[in-house]
Amino acid sequence: MKFTIYGSGCAKCKQLTENAEQAANAKGIHFEIEKVTDTNAIIDAGIMRTPALAIDDEILVEGKVASADEIQKLLG
Numbered sequence: 001m002k003f004t005i006y007g008s009g010c011a012k013c014k015q016l017t018e019n020a021e022q023a024a025n026a027k028g029i030h031f032e033i034e035k036v037t038d039t040n041a042i043i044d045a046g047i048m049r050t051p052a053l054a055i056d057d058e059i060l061v062e063g064k065v066a067s068a069d070e071i072q073k074l075l076g
Helices: 011-027 039-044 068-075
Strands: 002-006 032-036 052-055 058-062
Touching: 002 011, 011 032, 011 068, 052 068, 058 068
Parallel strands: 002 032
Antiparallel strands: 002 052, 052 058
């Protein structure tokens, strides 16, 4: 499973990364994390508000820091 975190690398982006890691670990899911900080790449992905989280290239969270519990629910 691949998590992509979109944002400038700010505190909110780091928190979203930590929450995604916690959610995956709680479910026992093997994952990799990619961080996209390039503004043009973020815009090209269609993201208007950061931080954002994509799971397997599907944008599921945009413009907020989702909690580990919220991300777990997205994982199914």
